[in-house]
Amino acid sequence: MYSEKVMDHFQHPRNVGQLPDADGIGEMGNPVCGDIMKLYIKVRDDRIQDVKFQTFGCGAAIATSSMMTELVMGKTLDEAERVTRKNVAEALDGLPPNKMHCSNLAADALHKAIEDYRTKNAPPA
Amino acid sequence: MKKIYLDHNATTPVDPRVLAAMQPYFSEVFGNPSSIHAFGREAKEALERARGRIAHLLGAREREVCFTGSGTEADNMAIKGVAHSYRNKGDHLITTQIEHHAVLASCGYLEKEGFRVTYLPVDGTGRVNPDDVRKAITDHTILITIMHANNEVGTIQPIPEIGRIAREHGVLFHTDAGQSAGKLPILVDELNVDLLSLSGHKIYAPKGVGALYIRKGTKITPLIHGGHHEHGRRAGTENLASLVGLGKAAEIAETERAEESERLTQLRDALHKKITDRIERVFLNGHPTQRIASTLNLSFAAVEGESIILSLDMEGIAVASGSACTSGSLESSHVLNAMGIIPELPPRSVRFSLGRTNTLEDIETVSEVLPPIIERLRAMSPLT
Numbered sequence: 001m002y003s004e005k006v007m008d009h010f011q012h013p014r015n016v017g018q019l020p021d022a023d024g025i026g027e028m029g030n031p032v033c034g035d036i037m038k039l040y041i042k043v044r045d046d047r048i049q050d051v052k053f054q055t056f057g058c059g060a061a062i063a064t065s066s067m068m069t070e071l072v073m074g075k076t077l078d079e080a081e082r083v084t085r086k087n088v089a090e091a092l093d094g095l096p097p098n099k100m101h102c103s104n105l106a107a108d109a110l111h112k113a114i115e116d117y118r119t120k121n122a123p124p125a
Numbered sequence: 126m127k128k129i130y131l132d133h134n135a136t137t138p139v140d141p142r143v144l145a146a147m148q149p150y151f152s153e154v155f156g157n158p159s160s161i162h163a164f165g166r167e168a169k170e171a172l173e174r175a176r177g178r179i180a181h182l183l184g185a186r187e188r189e190v191c192f193t194g195s196g197t198e199a200d201n202m203a204i205k206g207v208a209h210s211y212r213n214k215g216d217h218l219i220t221t222q223i224e225h226h227a228v229l230a231s232c233g234y235l236e237k238e239g240f241r242v243t244y245l246p247v248d249g250t251g252r253v254n255p256d257d258v259r260k261a262i263t264d265h266t267i268l269i270t271i272m273h274a275n276n277e278v279g280t281i282q283p284i285p286e287i288g289r290i291a292r293e294h295g296v297l298f299h300t301d302a303g304q305s306a307g308k309l310p311i312l313v314d315e316l317n318v319d320l321l322s323l324s325g326h327k328i329y330a331p332k333g334v335g336a337l338y339i340r341k342g343t344k345i346t347p348l349i350h351g352g353h354h355e356h357g358r359r360a361g362t363e364n365l366a367s368l369v370g371l372g373k374a375a376e377i378a379e380t381e382r383a384e385e386s387e388r389l390t391q392l393r394d395a396l397h398k399k400i401t402d403r404i405e406r407v408f409l410n411g412h413p414t415q416r417i418a419s420t421l422n423l424s425f426a427a428v429e430g431e432s433i434i435l436s437l438d439m440e441g442i443a444v445a446s447g448s449a450c451t452s453g454s455l456e457s458s459h460v461l462n463a464m465g466i467i468p469e470l471p472p473r474s475v476r477f478s479l480g481r482t483n484t485l486e487d488i489e490t491v492s493e494v495l496p497p498i499i500e501r502l503r504a505m506s507p508l509t
């Protein structure tokens with residue numbers, strides 16, 4: 001049911017772990033199935049210099065988390081924000097239809113991490 | 126890589142003895158059991174021998190056994206058949222929150238027709254309290270349907286006691302024995318049931334056959350109309366070869382059940398012990414003792430079920446999950462939800478279900494393969 005790419009990312013997830021000195025952290029729970037993802041970003045000159053994730057979830061949740069980190073690594077925050085769940089699913093050669101909801105998680109966690117970084121680094125009013 | 130199958134609650138392989146018994150009934154003895162000539166008579170005799178074996182397994186009369194096209198059909202037939210026959214007596218049914226979907230969806234369908242259904246809760250081990258059944262009965266109650274053993278966690282319900290309560294109140298009682306047939310004694314007079322469903326492919330017979338026991342005097346409106354098959358209760362030319370297989374499977378189940386249950390209990394408990402010895406924070410779902418021998422349902426803290434299944438699958442080990450994300454269903458397990466397992470999290474679990482194919486060697490292998498998988502997934506998890 002899963003593509004080879006999904007299984008590869010499930011078995012060998014890229015960028016797993018925590019960033020102790022993260023500049024932004026996004027944590028998301030999936031209300032549909034309860035999967036949980038935590039995404040850490042390190043930002044330098046408005047670019048994602050490093051990214052790591054931790055995921056509690058099904059194969060699709062783990063694979064989309066992993067693929068998301070690959071897609072945004074080195075991107076500017078604006079570029080990274082434009083990465084959608086559809087981009088992630090496509091990069092994985094597709095997801096089963098009943099698993100599409102699992103791919104929201106990675107996109108939502110990324111947006112939250114960027115937002116977290118921006119709030120923390122907002123110029124004083 | 127040797128493949129290991131630990132999903133016998135989902136389905137079982139056809140036993141070679143069952144297959145051998147079926148073999149002649151495709152091309153040699155192929156008559157229509159309703160035909161009066163020799164071909165038909167020979168087929169009819171085989172069909173009735175199969176019925177006799179099911180009746181024997183149940184301690185019932187042959188006439189009380191109706192063949193169906195699945196366990197699901199038997200459940201539908203019992204529930205809708207009673208509801209439609211006894212509508213003039215009442216409009217209320219009692220069941221539990223942990224039934225198989227065959228029962229829950231049949232009850233849901235009847236609700237749309239205007240029947241009322243009480244879904245009884247279960248305790249943390251998955252058991253229904255017979256007192257709750259008693260309290261739920263009203264003057265309008267026409268049927269109680271409660272499964273004998275649960276497919277996900279294996280918990281056994283106090284069926285004889287519930288049956289006594291049903292009888293005291295003059296209410297018909299159905300049990301879904303899909304998971305208990307071949308694993309527990311299912312004598313209908315000991316269980317105090319009026320209707321009982323079973324499924325072929327859970328007892329090493331083919332898929333697509335089942336049976337419904339209907340106690341003499343119980344009226345059932347048929348689901349399927351047509352010819353006079355099965356005493357007018359279920360039309361359609363009988364699935365002869367598979368039903369011969371069902372008969373043979375029932376015979377084997379009856380002679381080997383006690384010994385096989387003992388063997389499986391030992392294997393299952395060995396698996397449980399090895400897993401808990403090697404992995405921390407593992408929780409048993411289901412009743413510690415009132416549980417069918419096949420079933421070990423475990424939750425591993427901080428790890429989701431499907432990710433464990435996928436990882437084991439890559440090692441050639443087949444298990445099932447009650448996880449929210451399992452393909453095909455977005456719902457979390459209604460059984461674990463009803464049991465109140467891990468209320469703050471959607472219930473995650475892995476079901477190991479053992480059967481005739483398993484050996485102690487399988488158990489060893491699984492308990493060696495599993496710890497590094499759990500370790501890897503825990504290292505990846507944001508939960509602790």
Ligand SMILES: Cc1ncc(COP(=O)(O)O)c(C=O)c1O
Binds near residue numbers: 134195272274
């Ligand atoms: C408890 C229970 N009831 C009913 C069924 C349905 O049986 P079948 O697959 O033959 O329709 C099953 C099997 O999935 C079951 O486990």
Ligand SMILES: [Zn+2]
Binds near residue numbers: 058061
């Ligand atoms: Zn998921």
